Amino acid sequence: xxxxxxxxxxxxxxxxxxxxxxxxxxxxxxxxxxxxxxxxxxxxxxxxxxxxxxxxxxxxxxxxxxxxxxxxxxxxxxxxxxxxxxxxxxxxxxxxxxxxxxxxxxxxxxxxxxxxxxxxxxxxxxxxxxxxxxxxxxxxxxxxxxxxxxxxxxxxxxxxxxxxxxxxxxxxxxxxxxxxxxxxxxxxxxxxxxxxxxxxxxxxxxxxxxxxxxxxxxxxxxxxxxxxxxxxxxxxxxxxxxxxxxxxxxxxxxxxxxxxxxxxxxxxxxxxxxxxxxxxxxxxxxxxxxxxxxxxxxxxxxxxxxxxxxxxxxxxxxxxxxxxxxxxxxxxxxxxxxxxxxxxxxxxxxxxxxxx
Amino acid sequence: xxxxxxxxxxxxxxxxxxxxxxxxxxxxxxxxxxxxxxxxxxxxxxxxxxxxxxxxxxxxxxxxxxxxxxxxxxxxxxxxxxxxxxxxxxxxxxxxxxxxxxxxxxxxxxxxxxxxxxxxxxxxxxxxxxxxxxxxxxxxxxxxxxxxxxxxxxxxxxxxxxxxxxxxxxxxxxxxxxxxxxxxxxxxxxxxxxxxxxxxxxxxxxxxxxxxxxxxxxxxxxxxxxxxxxxxxxxxxxxxxxxxxxxxxxxxxxxxxxxxxxxxxxxxxxxxxxxxxxxxxxxxxxxxxxxxx
Amino acid sequence: xxxxxxxxxxxxxxxxxxxxxxxxxxxxxxxxxxxxxxxxxxxxxxxxxxxxxxxxxxxxxxxxxxxxxxxxxxxxxxxxxxxxxxxxxxxxxxxxxxxxxxxxxxxxxxxxxxxxxxxxxxxxxxxxxxxxxxxxxxxxxxxxxxxxxxxxxxxxxxxxxxxxxxxxxxxxxxxxxxxxxxxxxxxxxxxxxxxxxxxxxxxxxxxxxxxxxxxxxxxxxxxxxxxxxxxxxxxxxxxxxxxxxxxxxxxxxxxxxxxxxxxxxxxxxxxxxx
Numbered sequence: 028x029x030x031x032x033x034x035x036x037x038x039x040x041x042x043x044x045x046x047x048x049x050x051x052x053x054x055x056x057x058x059x060x061x062x063x064x065x066x067x068x069x070x071x072x073x074x075x076x077x078x079x080x081x082x083x084x085x086x087x088x089x090x091x092x093x094x095x096x097x098x099x100x101x102x103x104x105x106x107x108x109x110x111x112x113x114x115x116x117x118x119x120x121x122x123x124x125x126x127x128x129x130x131x132x133x134x135x136x137x138x139x140x141x142x143x144x145x146x147x148x149x150x151x152x153x154x155x156x157x158x159x160x161x162x163x164x165x166x167x168x169x170x171x172x173x174x175x176x177x178x179x180x181x182x183x184x185x186x187x188x189x190x191x192x193x194x195x196x197x198x199x200x201x202x203x204x205x206x207x208x209x210x211x212x213x214x215x216x217x218x219x220x221x222x223x224x225x226x227x228x229x230x231x232x233x234x235x236x237x238x239x240x241x242x243x244x245x246x247x248x249x250x251x252x253x254x255x256x257x258x259x260x261x262x263x264x265x266x267x268x269x270x271x272x273x274x275x276x277x278x279x280x281x282x283x284x285x286x287x288x289x290x291x292x293x294x295x296x297x298x299x300x301x302x303x304x305x306x307x308x309x310x311x312x313x314x315x316x317x318x319x320x321x322x323x324x325x326x327x328x329x330x331x332x333x334x335x336x337x338x339x340x341x342x343x344x345x346x347x348x349x350x351x352x353x354x355x356x357x358x359x360x361x362x363x364x365x366x367x368x369x370x371x372x373x374x375x376x377x378x379x380x381x382x383x
Numbered sequence: 384x385x386x387x388x389x390x391x392x393x394x395x396x397x398x399x400x401x402x403x404x405x406x407x408x409x410x411x412x413x414x415x416x417x418x419x420x421x422x423x424x425x426x427x428x429x430x431x432x433x434x435x436x437x438x439x440x441x442x443x444x445x446x447x448x449x450x451x452x453x454x455x456x457x458x459x460x461x462x463x464x465x466x467x468x469x470x471x472x473x474x475x476x477x478x479x480x481x482x483x484x485x486x487x488x489x490x491x492x493x494x495x496x497x498x499x500x501x502x503x504x505x506x507x508x509x510x511x512x513x514x515x516x517x518x519x520x521x522x523x524x525x526x527x528x529x530x531x532x533x534x535x536x537x538x539x540x541x542x543x544x545x546x547x548x549x550x551x552x553x554x555x556x557x558x559x560x561x562x563x564x565x566x567x568x569x570x571x572x573x574x575x576x577x578x579x580x581x582x583x584x585x586x587x588x589x590x591x592x593x594x595x596x597x598x599x600x601x602x603x604x605x606x607x608x609x610x611x612x613x614x615x616x617x618x619x620x621x622x623x624x625x626x627x628x629x630x631x632x633x634x635x636x637x638x639x640x641x642x643x644x645x646x647x648x649x650x651x652x653x654x655x656x657x658x659x660x661x662x663x664x665x666x667x668x669x670x671x672x673x674x675x676x
Numbered sequence: 677x678x679x680x681x682x683x684x685x686x687x688x689x690x691x692x693x694x695x696x697x698x699x700x701x702x703x704x705x706x707x708x709x710x711x712x713x714x715x716x717x718x719x720x721x722x723x724x725x726x727x728x729x730x731x732x733x734x735x736x737x738x739x740x741x742x743x744x745x746x747x748x749x750x751x752x753x754x755x756x757x758x759x760x761x762x763x764x765x766x767x768x769x770x771x772x773x774x775x776x777x778x779x780x781x782x783x784x785x786x787x788x789x790x791x792x793x794x795x796x797x798x799x800x801x802x803x804x805x806x807x808x809x810x811x812x813x814x815x816x817x818x819x820x821x822x823x824x825x826x827x828x829x830x831x832x833x834x835x836x837x838x839x840x841x842x843x844x845x846x847x848x849x850x851x852x853x854x855x856x857x858x859x860x861x862x863x864x865x866x867x868x869x870x871x872x873x874x875x876x877x878x879x880x881x882x883x884x885x886x887x888x889x890x891x892x893x894x895x896x897x898x899x900x901x902x903x904x905x906x907x908x909x910x911x912x913x914x915x916x917x918x919x920x921x922x923x924x925x926x927x928x929x930x931x932x933x934x935x936x937x938x939x940x941x942x943x944x945x946x947x948x949x950x
Contacts, residue, residue: 244754
């Protein structure tokens, strides 16, 4: 069987599985799966920024928050103590992405002048300042109790939140099930767009800028503008992810988007392989899926050392944190290209053995 | 006025001690230790376990040693990076931080960590305002430590080696300066300083540390950016600016509270940091980073 | 394409207390091969960096035609038609040679993030057209066979050729080559020398090169500028420069080659050219 047939059938298989997910998973795991794909979109944006563009950002979670809150504020009716614009959900979502992109643009003058480490430190400042703003401006964030997220309806069809019952093949096709398809489409389109960007003119310019700024300038790359551009792109992706996260959670609270989220996003792209779009998706799935699976196994008693309540063992989240922290260290020492690098090596070895 | 000044000075000294820890590690290895807060929490946690049985001072000494040892372990891990790229090593400290933080969160859980320091909640009366003894000790110990570190840098062989390596690692190693030993010792000092900073952070008027307190060490980062990441003097000055800035902000808060809220004081250091980064990225005393393109 | 001269006028460059370039002046005539030579540390690469806009001259000016390059950002200088191949090869090892060359088309193409992401027909047409042009340039340089190979798998000599081709692919009016044959065996050096001549003759592009290989420089260059300690100590045709006492002194003072060996080699090259 030729390489192409292997590849095509692999993709077809994955596609069928993905389409069947709402029929396979229960609501709680389905929610986790949606979160995986939503953060995959954010991770894709971050891997292009950090891996391809060479700009270290420790504040990606901030831009995710911008997207989530902008959607909520745009889409909610004006409340007594809360900001709201009452726009239709589709407009609110697009507006949220635009606002996130603008936030990235606003940060870019700093990004332009700094590089590497200093940029990372500057982005830290963003996290702390944002933390403060979200806490302080209750009219924006609804305080620590959070705000309700308007459901996503398009052309009369509701795609998230609580919907009327709709039975398909024995499954109650509610908001979560419908949201899965929305998120799936968005994730796939985002990935395709990002792959095109990375392989095309913008991506090549960014890579050269990362590896050798002098050579990039000699090729005519306007470096400050390229830096701004990639910041805007990654912030837009983060904002889009924020909208999806908000739709899944149905309530947004500030502490979802803390420094931990930014660090987790970094972990996702390091494990997946810096600069690899496919790696970002895999990294996002692994980092978000493992804690949930561990907790499920822990409550059922299959794993003695996992206990979500933290009494008899670690919670799935804490144990996963240990694993991922160690994985990051190992990846950075042994295989800086992460899972994408490992995969590429395995494929090459397989095609060599097949040819020989 | 006096109270604000003293408050500013004492929190400055805590910031300065933490910042100095960052800077020594950076000078020695060009790595920003983003796991500094976890090392701090680790040291303080060990003290909280040992102090009830051994007394505060023995417990503190052991805790500081444990902090230093933990830092050395981190150094070994970062050193395993083949490319020796400092940015990669810095990112690795993020991963290490995640690990240590997870383990400590598991151990500490919801509890609060106390060091059992001898100053308790006593206060002195200075010039009409009451001032916590622990903060005064922070000021004194901090100043002494800063003095000791400066003396080490200027007068000991190690200090000279460290400064030489910070300026030019390649030439230094050609001159026979062991990069290995410079790296290890700078992490030892950094880890020890982190724990000391933690002891004072945990003391009155704070009420101990909890599993989330590791991020408090991050507040020292504005101090090192403002001062310049490779300047020990800058770290101290940065600590002063940040500490006093925060104290002044807190003083003014009651007037501005309706608009700005109580937690604005902790944001001030970061706003100052962004301002400095815009105008003078290498900090007030840092060596200029030549950005050519 | 108007024929333009590159003129340096009294260019000085100081770093702190160190004077790297001191009042350097020379002119590269259009369609000529101009070599900048000198002992190590003479300031040759710094000269290139000033022209490219990577360093800002402390005094003096650089003009390309009547455009003052000192006021422009590096990418704007590139847009003026100043191309450059770097001494340390700056290729992406995992990308194919073709993709590496395509980066050079950056200043000539316009597709941005959005048009690339949406794969708009305009972006695709642009990419196809430029790919074709890049393949033509690759043929000219002799890279046809390795176009689809990852750049990292090539030998040093081939990678240097790709670096040169990439500079050429920016469609420059003047091409700066920073030690194009460093570390190459004699056969490959001759290939590159022939290529440089072809660039001047067939494409009409001016070439400025920094090079240490004296015989090659003598046989290749139309005009030579000699730097030592940041100052220009000689400027003229190869024959004039070789006869210049200062040049010989500068080289004898800093190389181990016995005086007569050096003089013999130079004389041989003069004889070959005559």
